[in-house]
Amino acid sequence: MNSIEQKINSLVVDLYKVGALKFGDFKMKVGINSPVYVDLRVLVSHPKVLENLSLLAWECAEPHVKGDHICGVPYNALSMATIISVRHNIPMLIRRKEAKKYGTKKLVEGQFKVGDTCVIIEDIVTSGSSIMETVKDLESEGLKVAGAVIIVDRGQGGMKNLAENGINAHSMLTLTKMMQILCDEGFIDKTVVSAMDKYLKESQISIPLTLDFHHCQVNRLKMSYGERANVATSPVGRSLLQLMETKKTNLCVAVDVGSAENLLSIASQIGPYICLLKTHADAVGDFCEETAKSLEKISIQENFMIMEDRKFSDIGHTVALQYNHGPLRIAKWAHFITCHAIAGPGSVSALKSAADDQPRGCFLVAEMSSEGNLITSTYTKETVSIAETHSTFVAGLVSQSDVTTTLPGLIQLTPGVRLSSGTSDGMGQQWVTPEEAVLKRGADVVVVGRGITESQNIKEAAKLYQSKLWAAYQTRVRSG
Known part of the structure; x- marks a missing residue:
């Protein structure tokens, strides 16, 4: 096992211990129950785990995506993008969910030039729609999106949707891999892994190609x-x-x-x-x-x-x-x-x-x-x-x-x-x-x-x- 794999295994165990991974029977947004719930929002109360996760995700993805700036998808990925920005001295941009109606009325905060490249940071991907919305807003300001760094891919079609829409995305972890690590370490048993696999097969999400996510001229x-x-x-x-x-x-x-x-x-x-x-x-x-x-x-x-x-x-x-x-x-x-x-x-x-x-x-x-x-x-x-x-x-x-x-x-x-x-x-x-x-x-x-x-x-x-x-x-x- 190489150094990166060891760090990832240790991180997954830490996530489990601080309550970022919950097991049971959870009603999900897609309308069906899931045996596992990933909640990275709790990491704001565990700064060392948050720091380790953010820097490790960047270490895994850095060979594949490079840009002049980074931008965290609001709101949870903002803290992760901030840690990466400070540690690696990469200028950060903040994308608002809607433009201000006063002052500069900006949609994207920070200093940049038209044509600059930007890497998007996201915590969890399910369908990929939040990243696509961020791409549209960044591009509307003249930026070019070089790719996306994702902490956890839930395995519900999001990475496929992003690839089909031309977005270069790299995830540090999949939900399947996380479950396998916890099973190997003795924290969960195989029945939980099997239930999760069944859930993922039943909850795949697809997004139409070339769909304009902000102003779709569709019926x-x-x-x-x-x-x-x-x-x-x-x-x-x-x-x-x-x-x-x-x-x-x-x-x-x-x-x-x-x-x-x-x-x-x-x-x-x-x-x-x-x-x-x-x-x-x-x-x-x-x-x-x-x-x-x-x-x-x-x-x-x-x-x-x-x-x-x-x-x-x-x-x-x-x-x-x-x-x-x-x-x-x-x-x-x-x-x-x-x-x-x-x-x-x-x-x-x-x-x-x-x-x-x-x-x-x-x-x-x-x-x-x-x-x-x-x-x-x-x-x-x-x-x-x-x-x-x-x-x-x-x-x-x-x-x-x-x-x-x-x-x-x-x-x-x-x-x-x-x-x-x-x-x-x-x-x-x-x-x-x-x-x-x-x-x-x-x-x-x-x-x-x-x-x-x-x-x-x-x-x-x-x-x-x-x-x-x-x-x-x-x-x-x-x-x-």
Whole structure:
């Protein structure tokens, strides 16, 4: 065994000992369970292991990739890139997830010249989409990407996707190799290795060739949810699309009830059939921290996500307080919130900051289903523009028509759906059928409320809507 192999073996054992490798039964972003979870974020609390890992990864890749600069994929790889930069005296660049709206308005921070080369540093690769997004941003600033240095390749198709898209990538470790080292060292047994191999075979991810990850001129309505997950720039939006693909549901149920007991009872009944549950927590008279925890527990058990339909519409400072403070503490338990664009992009930026690095996302209200609403086509167009500019946090749009034109990763959420169309509740709500919402209006996620929650058999109603909506989606994709 040579020196590099010895260092790698020792490093893998260190990662295991500090808790960067966890074994059990973990729900992954791709929607299925994995017997192993790699979490390199814990290394910020173990600086020596972080330093060893970063420098060893560079030592393994340096003969194959060289550049004028290095750039860590935000956010976890930034610390690794910083260590490499300082130790080897290589100028570092920082790629923002979105350009600043003030000052220099830069997307890439640091000093460089057009034509300079850059090596990307990434911690873990699954599909490779985060590296491709970084490539696009660096190239948009006139830089040339010389390659990518990756700590761990999960073995789910990411390296193949990068190679097919012309990116010279080198990984220090594969998940398979890590498991074998730990097995050889006696930390895990062969059954764990076998379970992991089975998981990897069932969770391969491919990315279409030559797909422009920022402004794809493709028809999102003809793409599968899985394909769109690969180009979604909102991490939590990507998770929702992957969940929809694997669970085979595009149903969201609006559970607008007055008591926590009723909310949780309905959530348990509809859980197997939905991808998203939409709440109005301020309408639940006894909503409290325990209600939120119970709802979270059900969402994990039944594999769905939660949206609080708060429709924020104030200045940034105010919405940040409403989101992360007060009696509801929405940021703590809701994967998504809704927001009007009336106050401008500042409110979106404030909500993103208030999320405090939790996996959270926002849906901007571009259109409404209520009769006589005051939203104009100009307002809708400006809302779409804000969504596209802030697409790392904005996961999608609430709309009644296909308003997204450039980012297929944005999700269209359409409310106001019932089995029979052309009806009204007498208070302005107008309904369309599931088929009309998906096939004619471009809905990705369809919101059904009272058509399910006021049904005599809530579970069967949810099952029926899920079946009809998924069939409509399959028809839409097949027609392409």
